[in-house]
Amino acid sequence: MGSRRVEKGVRRGRAFEIEVDGRKIIAHEGETIGSALLAAGVRTLRHTVKRNHPRGIYCGIGLCYECAMIINGVPNTRACQTLATPGCRVETQEGLGRLEGER
């Protein structure tokens, strides 16, 4: 519910799966991870360090870093700027996040 893809005037690229917190969602070639998540109804992309507040896409152009997620193991990666690729792994970032393998 909520957001959805527009199908008017534009043809989307091929569809593939990406993994978000262990769940599979559909993304299309050319979509950012943030857009694919929005289309899947996911708005909370991280929780803040101090107050554990939910945050999602805000500026949408790569300046505010509110959409920081752990993407393919790398924390603080901007979901609004990062293109979805087949099989990429995305995690909701808790606080500062952590690097893969880091405890």
Add this chain to the structure above:
Amino acid sequence: MKEAELLILGSGPAGLAAAIEATRAGARVAVLDENARPGGQIYRQLNSGFSVTDPDVLGHDYERGQELLAEFGSIANRVEYLDDALVWDISPDRELAFLRREESKSLGYRTLIIAVGAYDRPVPFPGWTLPGVFTAGGGQRLVKTQQVLPGERILLAGTGPLQLAVANQITDAGGKVEAIVEAGNIDSWMSLARGAWGQWTLIADAWRYWSGIRKAGIPLWREHIIVEARGDGRVEEAVVARVDENWRPVPGTQRTLAVDAVCVGYGFVPSVELTRLAGCEHRYEPRLGGWVPTRGDNMETSVPNIYAAGDCAGVAGSWVAIEEGRIAGLAAARALGYLSVEDAARRMQPSRERLAGLLRLRQALDEISVPRPGLYELATDDTIVCRCEELTLGELKAALAEDVADLNEVKRITRVGMGNCQGRMCGPALLEILARHRGISPADITYLSPRPPIRPVPMAAVAAHRGVAQA
């Protein structure tokens, strides 16, 4: 280290126009842009994967952008274009540090044109950090170039023509706009029409937007403002209220709308981190969006060999940006010896005439969109003002010394502006809040000083940078 003869930062309208003119004049041009493709925000191209079947859906700016991009395409084989380049430092010895494809790079320059644009003015109000609150520009990007609607029931709140454009784009895409809330008043809209007299294409656009809104039956509430976004973990409703001429909410006029997305647009703020880092002199000019570099007629800043063009030097929109870009490109080519003074002046003349024609429109637009005092009084003590450091207005006020007039001092005490966005999101509001708190003009406050790295980059990139490695 490699040195570019003419380096242009940004490939939106101003950067593209500068590159076109300078290259045609014979200069050897390199262009850096942090995006994957040229166009900037307004002429942003669809990512590969998408294909356009009906250009109307993308709007007229997109078509105009295609013309400029085609012009750039015709000289592109003579330009060194570096995409995905995140500039994080400019040192006084004419050297630039940037991150590209996760690698640390540096590049010197003889002449530099900074054309990095502007971004949506962030305004703190209760609930503005909830997922589902977007900037107007961010919402527009989602609809236009990602083809995703930001919500099922969308509220557009703010001021100026961008809202009308976004409303039409959402409607054309099959989405639902609950309402448009415009803080400005009817008189301002009339003066806009007067100011636009003669700019027929713009009037045609405005008319199309206006009739699109009427046709879709979208309520447009003038002299109204969003005072709060509410919801459990995401936007579920928005509270709006009528405002007086200072944009202060009128008691008893609040109403609540059930919406799941809010796009907020109060005009734009020039991106001045790079001109500031480069040591250019700046002045506070509310009508141009805040702090802007001082410039001469040829778009030259106070620092020799550095020019600034387009919205990053004063928000005036893409039409002005193109002409400023052309002038800056020609001036740089002239300075590099590719054009005679006379030849440069002759080539600049059409742009100067178009700029003069746009001036009236720009003044009229300013009348609507310059934020009134009430805008920065919406935050309450528990509203977050610094998104990165999660500082509330109450915490900020408690930390302010009586005589503080320097945001860098506030930064040292409270950590505002130290997070990932490096003060881009909190800075403009902090300036206004501190000015009111002290009862002084924002012009008398020292703005946040950018410190490298001005964008979050891996420590390895900073370490790899020459200057740091030697230290």
